[in-house]
Amino acid sequence: MMSSSCLHWSTVSSVSFTMFLLLQLSQLVSIDAFAPSRSPKSSSSLPYSTTALGLRVAYQGVPGAYSEKSTRELLGDNVIAIGRPDFESCFQAVASMEVDYACLPIENSLGGSIHENYDLMLRYDLTICAEHEFRVQHCVLAKEGVKLEDIKYAISHPQALAQCDNYLRGLGIRPIPTYDTAGSAKMIIENDLPDNCTPENTCAIASDLAGRTYGMNCLAKGVEDDDSNFTRFLLLGRKGVLQFLTQNVPAKTSVVFTLPNTAGALYKALACFSLRDIDFSKIESRPTSVSLLNYLKFRSQQKNNGSGKNKREELSVPRFRYCFYLDFLEGQLSSNSENALANLREFTDYVRILGSYPRGSRLVGPVATAVEELKTTVVDDPRDVSLLELPSDSDDGSTPLKIGILGFGSFGQFLAARMSQKHRVSCLDKLDKTVMARNLGVDFYPHFEMSNFLKDLDVVVLSVPMIDLEETVEMLPVDNLSGKLVVDVSPLNQHPKNILLQAFANHPDIDVLVTNPMFGPTPQRRGTVGVAASVINGSSGDVILSPSNAASLAEAANSLWEGRPIVYERARISNIQRCDRYLKIFEKARCQVVEMNSDQHDATTADAEFVTHMVGRLLDQDMLPPTPVMSKEYEALYDVAEMTSGDSFDFFFGMFKNNPRAKEHLSAMRENLASLERQLAAREAYLMAKDEMRKSDRQRLLAETRLLLQELARNGIAAETAEMKKSSPPQISSLDTSQNDSSSSSSIELQDSNP
Numbered sequence: 001m002m003s004s005s006c007l008h009w010s011t012v013s014s015v016s017f018t019m020f021l022l023l024q025l026s027q028l029v030s031i032d033a034f035a036p037s038r039s040p041k042s043s044s045s046l047p048y049s050t051t052a053l054g055l056r057v058a059y060q061g062v063p064g065a066y067s068e069k070s071t072r073e074l075l076g077d078n079v080i081a082i083g084r085p086d087f088e089s090c091f092q093a094v095a096s097m098e099v100d101y102a103c104l105p106i107e108n109s110l111g112g113s114i115h116e117n118y119d120l121m122l123r124y125d126l127t128i129c130a131e132h133e134f135r136v137q138h139c140v141l142a143k144e145g146v147k148l149e150d151i152k153y154a155i156s157h158p159q160a161l162a163q164c165d166n167y168l169r170g171l172g173i174r175p176i177p178t179y180d181t182a183g184s185a186k187m188i189i190e191n192d193l194p195d196n197c198t199p200e201n202t203c204a205i206a207s208d209l210a211g212r213t214y215g216m217n218c219l220a221k222g223v224e225d226d227d228s229n230f231t232r233f234l235l236l237g238r239k240g241v242l243q244f245l246t247q248n249v250p251a252k253t254s255v256v257f258t259l260p261n262t263a264g265a266l267y268k269a270l271a272c273f274s275l276r277d278i279d280f281s282k283i284e285s286r287p288t289s290v291s292l293l294n295y296l297k298f299r300s301q302q303k304n305n306g307s308g309k310n311k312r313e314e315l316s317v318p319r320f321r322y323c324f325y326l327d328f329l330e331g332q333l334s335s336n337s338e339n340a341l342a343n344l345r346e347f348t349d350y351v352r353i354l355g356s357y358p359r360g361s362r363l364v365g366p367v368a369t370a371v372e373e374l375k376t377t378v379v380d381d382p383r384d385v386s387l388l389e390l391p392s393d394s395d396d397g398s399t400p401l402k403i404g405i406l407g408f409g410s411f412g413q414f415l416a417a418r419m420s421q422k423h424r425v426s427c428l429d430k431l432d433k434t435v436m437a438r439n440l441g442v443d444f445y446p447h448f449e450m451s452n453f454l455k456d457l458d459v460v461v462l463s464v465p466m467i468d469l470e471e472t473v474e475m476l477p478v479d480n481l482s483g484k485l486v487v488d489v490s491p492l493n494q495h496p497k498n499i500l501l502q503a504f505a506n507h508p509d510i511d512v513l514v515t516n517p518m519f520g521p522t523p524q525r526r527g528t529v530g531v532a533a534s535v536i537n538g539s540s541g542d543v544i545l546s547p548s549n550a551a552s553l554a555e556a557a558n559s560l561w562e563g564r565p566i567v568y569e570r571a572r573i574s575n576i577q578r579c580d581r582y583l584k585i586f587e588k589a590r591c592q593v594v595e596m597n598s599d600q601h602d603a604t605t606a607d608a609e610f611v612t613h614m615v616g617r618l619l620d621q622d623m624l625p626p627t628p629v630m631s632k633e634y635e636a637l638y639d640v641a642e643m644t645s646g647d648s649f650d651f652f653f654g655m656f657k658n659n660p661r662a663k664e665h666l667s668a669m670r671e672n673l674a675s676l677e678r679q680l681a682a683r684e685a686y687l688m689a690k691d692e693m694r695k696s697d698r699q700r701l702l703a704e705t706r707l708l709l710q711e712l713a714r715n716g717i718a719a720e721t722a723e724m725k726k727s728s729p730p731q732i733s734s735l736d737t738s739q740n741d742s743s744s745s746s747s748i749e750l751q752d753s754n755p
Helices: 002-009 017-026 031-037 066-075 087-095 115-123 158-163 165-170 181-189 208-214 265-274 290-304 335-347 365-374 410-419 434-439 447-454 466-475 494-503 547-561 576-588 598-619 632-645 649-657 662-727 734-753
Strands: 056-060 080-084 101-108 127-135 139-142 153-156 174-177 202-206 217-221 230-237 251-258 280-287 322-328 350-358 402-406 424-429 443-446 459-462 485-488 511-517 565-572 592-595
Touching: 056 066, 056 087, 066 080, 066 101, 066 127, 066 181, 066 208, 066 230, 066 365, 080 087, 087 101, 087 115, 087 230, 087 576, 101 115, 115 280, 115 322, 127 365, 139 181, 139 208, 153 158, 153 181, 158 165, 158 174, 158 202, 165 174, 181 202, 181 208, 202 208, 208 217, 251 335, 265 280, 265 322, 265 335, 335 350, 402 410, 402 447, 410 424, 424 447, 434 443, 443 447, 459 466, 466 494, 466 649, 485 494, 485 576, 494 511, 494 565, 494 598, 511 576, 511 598, 565 576, 565 598, 576 592, 598 632, 598 649, 598 662, 649 662
Parallel strands: 056 080, 056 101, 127 350, 153 174, 153 202, 402 424, 402 459, 424 443, 459 485, 485 511, 565 592
Antiparallel strands: 101 230, 127 230, 139 202, 139 217, 251 322, 251 350, 280 322, 511 565
């Protein structure tokens, strides 16, 4: 009966809520019936739903910190506030569903922006649900019985001390910086103080909440030099409140975008909003993260691909790329905003909406409902709503993971060779791989012992060909996968992601991680003896292991992992600590661990991988015989053919079948080859025609030259004869004349015969 009434409380209007509560109370035998619903004192029994007495919010710091005070100002005193050691652990707690929200500072009116949280918002897929402008008021806290004139030292965070510098200087109090404001109050109570400091001569600059938390007296309040000290906090959750923003709710939208390196790019981006009379409340630039920069490089290569630009122009992404964070005063769903954002995407390389939420500490949606319910509860012990630990904190990461590899082919053995060095690894395969598993220190299970194989595992790695993935997943006993992390290692991410999420749709406790380790075992290079290559059977693609070469494979695996990329996406993760521990296997191997969503991966990396394997299979090692001297270009082609020849045809076919752009790449390859053949044929025909024309022109030129010489000869002799007649004396005999004529005639005949 109690649970039924709790389910209906959120539907009761605020006007009749009190009457409804009294009615429910009258049906209960005693007040003890409420005991199961009280806030727990132990973190391990925290409720996992956003309802009354179950609104869990993480903040950075220890109890009494300004972040906790801001959280309680926004959400009420009865919210379960959980202090975390750093900002990222707050993001992780929300992403892993250990808490519902995180209340984190994003900017201060005096100190500026908290850049770490800007970067973390890009890394984690959380949404802004609300904002709160918190007035920072510093207090002088001292132990019971200590007076202000007894104080010689003040300890606090350096920023807090700087903001109270004039006040402390006027009293002759020496500031000593420590790690935290509320932590300073805790240090005084625990007598864990710097040199020369004692609880009797030292005060803490912290919040009044810290004073109440640690039982200290507030000797002075509002001692900051500037009373315009405000910090803006954001409430971050897994789901946004966009659908709850009605027209009468003043809204704000936060976006982040990157711009191409062109003149006027920022002006065009801002014009998308200013031309529609959309007001800004903040704009700031920050350097891009590594993963986003890699994505932008992929995009740059895609845009310039086939444009005729050289390689240097194609990689035109500058070394310093910036993200622009923009807050504008309008909801995302208004027609004005939709048009502005659509226009913005035309000018930018990357756009992400961080959240659309109500302005000015206003709450809507499930948050508002939960806060209203909390107002009616009574908290007897403050420890019930102020915690420092979560269940995941008990896992220090030193316990080895229990990893099961389903499919113990060459790649499965390659993974096991590395993972078994620090973790407990088992494997399952349709074929008998007992000897191989034993030599690697791995427990082998035959295919019919699937249930025993899955028992007690933390991580299940699906190392099967992509064409067999769907059939393999269908045969898995889903109940035995409860609470486990399922990892796919296919060259494509979107297709395996869809298969796994659909298969486990009714089992949200099964985590899904899709990865693409872009490395693996390589076959032996002809003419060489490689460490990893010596244990690969080139005909079957399987690994032949003995106790001696198993160690060689482990050593080779270590060298082949370093510097190689692995792309991953957290498709659905509830236990983020376990997921991070699995990814740290690759980080410790010095791999390039890149987080990228499946669409981006398949549009960039997967296409490149398919083209690489296609070219390698077209070339084949038989087309590239080894030579004593190899150029860099020849060696690069040889390496491509060598690396791709180690993969089975099923591996390549899986890339072809599940990549919607594979046929386009094949068609483009055929067209490029046909175009190259046409170019070669056209050049060959041109040269042949040119040669023929050259021969024809030569014959014609010789004939014309012959005729010209003959004409010149005739004209020259005729002119000479006429001249001789004019200059000859009249007494010359006719006999001499006839002799000259005959000699001239013979001369002409001689010239005609010898052109």
